[in-house]
Amino acid sequence: MSIFCLVDDKYIPVYRIMWISALPHFCGSSQCQHEGDYEIRLEHVEAVWVNQIDRDAVLEALEMWQGGLGPVDGMDDLDEMDDLDDDQ
Numbered sequence: 001m002s003i004f005c006l007v008d009d010k011y012i013p014v015y016r017i018m019w020i021s022a023l024p025h026f027c028g029s030s031q032c033q034h035e036g037d038y039e040i041r042l043e044h045v046e047a048v049w050v051n052q053i054d055r056d057a058v059l060e061a062l063e064m065w066q067g068g069l070g071p072v073d074g075m076d077d078l079d080e081m082d083d084l085d086d087d088q
């Protein structure tokens with residue numbers, strides 16, 4: 001298992017990822033280059049922006065790095081607790 005995940009044209013060490021947005025970015029600014037993208041926040045207030053497919057791939061890479069704890073499906077998690085036993 002690599003400690004890097006490929007985001008756009010960059011290999012990012014997964015341990016540098018602070019958080020990953022659950023929802024696409026919307027700020028309403030006409031200058032905004034990232035409308036509809038997902039933010040991956042890194043240390044030192046750096047960030048990379050990706051589409052949903054890449055966001056999910058990064059989430060998966062993080063899960064694998066942590067030892068494969070299972071997918072994170074956002075707000076539905078509590079309803080799916082019963083299914084978690086089947087994941088192994």
Ligand SMILES: [Zn+2]
Nearest residue numbers: 026027029032
């Ligand atoms: Zn914006």
